[in-house]
Amino acid sequence: EAQVTQNPRYLITVTGKKLTVTCSQNMNHEYMSWYRQDPGLGLRQIYYSMNVEVTDKGDVPEGYKVSRKEKRNFPLILESPSPNQTSLYFCASSLSREVEKLFFGSGTQLSVL
């Protein structure tokens, strides 16, 4: 089954403790991206990647890092999480740059205390 898998689904952590949210897709997609969803703000793009070793900032990249060492994986790294990064995070992928074929993961609810 074609899917985008995020882990974990829920995560509670404390300020400053480094964490990684994993994202993996099994569709051989080139394009992957991360969004955060906040009440009243909708979804905003954090980072995206056009292919292996090619990443770029989205609209709200501060406080986040990403890497794309393999085509299937696109982890989101919070080196020093802060409470304002408490949010619902979504990973997405598509075969090419056409967003109409975007597949979303199920989301990761992160709480930073």
Added chain:
Amino acid sequence: AQSVTQPDIHITVSEGASLELRCNYSYGATPYLFWYVQSPGQGLQLLLKYFSGDTLVQGIKGFEAEFKRSQSSFNLRKPSVHWSDAAEYFCAVGAFLGGYNKLIFGAGTRLAVHP
């Protein structure tokens, strides 16, 4: 700048009633427009999309949307709402920025359905 506005944060309707969720966009070129639904605890599901052609677009679950260029709107409609339609709905525009297409989302409209 490209943007999407969903004027209604919350909407409550009775089961069986008709529904219209509003969406206005700002984009210089011909937009790609989308409606997504997010059920509680779930990811995003694409309801329908508009690229070109017929301005009335049919989607899944009995939803439809109409593109009106003169009003920069892409409102979502359903003639008879079911309790299972309670969810959050996001309108989005596909914008070609930085050499690729990205999605710009509205803030969302949360729909509650009364029995």
